[in-house]
Amino acid sequence: MTRTPSLTRRLILDLSYTQLVAVVLAWFMTTILGGFGIIGAYDYWLEDYYSYYRIRDLVSQSIARAADGSLRIEPNDELRAEILRTPMLSYAAFQSMRQPALPGSSEDISAALLGVASVEVRGMDFYFLSAWGQKTAGSVWRWKTPVGPLFIAAGKGKFQWLDILHAFRNELVSQSLYLVAVFSVSSVVAWLAVRRGLAPLRRAAEAAERIDLDSLGQGIRVDDAPIEIRPLVDAVNRALARLDAGVARMRRYTANVAHELRTPVAILRARLENPEERGFRVDLQRDTRRIQTIVEQMLIAARLTEGQAPRDQDVDLSATARGIVADYSPLIYKSRRRIAFEAPDAPVRLRSNRMAIECIIANLIDNALRAEPEGGTVLVRIDADRRVSVIDHGGGVAERDRELIFEPFWRRNESEPGAGLGLAIVKELIDKLGGRVLVETTPGGGATFSVSFPV
Template sequence: MASRNPSLARRLILGLVAFQALIGLLAILSEPLISSSLPLRSWLATERAGQLIAASISRDDAGSLVFSASPELSAYMAEVPEFWFLGTDGRTFVRGGRQRAPINRFIMAMVPEEDWGTTLDLNTRGGRVGVLLGGQRSDLADGAWAWLSDRLRRWLLVLAAGAACTTVLTVGLVRLLLRPVHGAAQAARQLQPGRVGPALPEAAVPEELLPLVRATNDAFSRLEHEHEQQRRLHEQQRRFIANAAHELRTPIAILSIRMEELQESVTKQRLRQDVDRLAMLANQLLDLERLQQAEAAKFRPVDLVALAHDAVAEMGPLAIERGSNLSFQTARRCWEVAGDEMALRGVFLNLLGNALAHGGAGVQVALNIGADDTIEVADHGIGVPAEAQERVFEAFQRAGGGTGTGLGLYIVREVLAAHGARIELRDGRPGAVFRIRF
């Protein structure tokens, strides 16, 4: 399975959330050091007692504070008999634990100075309540667990809210900042040979990404220059081949006429075969030139089913002469494509002719048109040698031997490519199968 490319937004989100989590943990762990001058054990004991008190204070129907010790606080007060606390919202008081003095507005003055405790501001079910407590004590582990469980619960809620905000802001910022990059990518997808100007727009691209865009434009410029040179060289070669083919036709025709003046002999037969091969080569080169000059805009609707039927009928006499069997089957009654009828007819004739010529004596050849937009020319002959299958569509390759020019299948591939189709060779076991897909 292909690995998924890393996401910049995902990395930023994970990094920022991890940073927030680290800062939160450091703040929690440093709280005992910066929030109080009490020793750690006393501070933890105060935190634990404060949480138990906060869970036991509420309000009655009249709005006054009410203290109702929770089971946990009752157990704690029984374990620590010297524990006491006083709580107020500024209007009413609540108290618990060891009794020292009546609660009134002068409570602080009435409690002995040596018994003054620690003040806390608690969030209770009755709202914010100021608490004075003393005599609290706790094991280090119990106090630490009470403190961490409370802080971590609140910290996780804050972290979840912060992560949600971070995700929304990061995704929005990444999309906003990378908008010029997406524009450059869209421009790259629309590149065509022969362009003028920079391939990718440099306007509004972030400064950090500008060197990459400029390097890409430079690379495209070098490729375009190389492409232009290759195009000119190819054009020169194409013109040379076309001119050579035109020039060859006249001497070949003259040679053919003069050869007929010779008496029949084995030498004359061999010369006739060589002249026919030269004539075929010149005609195929001209066909290739005509194909390369053809424009898709000049294509006309062509019925491939009718064209294939006519090609099979045209090759029928050759199959009979060779003692071979030629068949045609189609799953479609009509199949129209835009194309060059003469060039496509040549594709069918070439494939059928190759199968009859190289399949061996009495070969069975079938041209089948499937319902899945494929055309197959299959034979049950000797097939194409394994070492030649990779280069069977290359120019001047005669994989099956014989007296051909080696351009037939090359031209077939070029014709089909000009029509937006592709051809592939498959092993028929036995024989060979040429499959065309439009």
């Protein structure tokens, strides 16, 4: 099983390594700039200082121990080559600054350091002074060598660029404990910084953990989310919003199905109460087909909402509306109301989705029947300009409610019948078909719903 990578661990390591590399590089640069005399307290140049470390290493490698245990300097090949390159080179080695230099040391530097015998030193930088006052830099420091700790002195060397690496390596080794401390402190500081920086991400995860189907629309709320994770939070919130919209559509679809089936079931029930009527069997079959048609309409409505239903069917608006009015006749008779139908003699054709149009007209008629007073007449009128008007003579729709009535589940008060879905279905479908729905006041009182379809 592959181990899940840790972003916190990766950031801590990256930050720690970055700080360590920055310290080392800064150290390297200051060493170079100090050698040039640009910064620091040095008043000599590279060739006066950096060659010491390379000469020191060559002298340290050239110290030999005699059979009697005494030490001396026997130049190896590298030291001899350096002497040929720099004839003025001086070097010496001391077991103690209070003792004479080891055999094989240069006489001038050995004599120059005789005056140090009166004090105990760890090391120092100094100058050779010529008879005419010229100064030449030199250094003597105590170092670990293959034969033990010794003071190694060198001066009058000739600089080469490789000396910078020797100097830097010397400083790096001598300050290794400091670098370990820097890396440790950097790791702790990086851990604290990363933990604090990722706190909004943890809070976002906790907020996401609390989301369920009833709180999808709330999204993830992290007010202090940094700009780096804000796109991720926003993307997740947009995904949750799309999911919430999908869930809302499914819930609305379920409610729509129940709403749409209620009316034809009521019609069917009205017929079953009078089985002795003429044409009962035929009417029963027609009602059954109507229920089947409504189920198909709801499926079409769902597909239309998702952009999967055709919108280019050849539809005769008059014939479609006439069929819906005929299907509603038993229910209208049962409710002691009447319905009238007006349409041009010529067919009113348009290209749209037939089942969606049937669903729109059926819902408008159903809404009008609930508003129409007992004994009144609902008028369904088809105009030649592809307009369907359903007119009732009920209480009408107040101006302030003309936008609210198309919201799902909206009702003026709880005492009114219905689930508040019919007009919401009409609005949703007509918007998908590219048409418009308007509500106006019927002359004499009531409401007129007009649906117009695009040419």
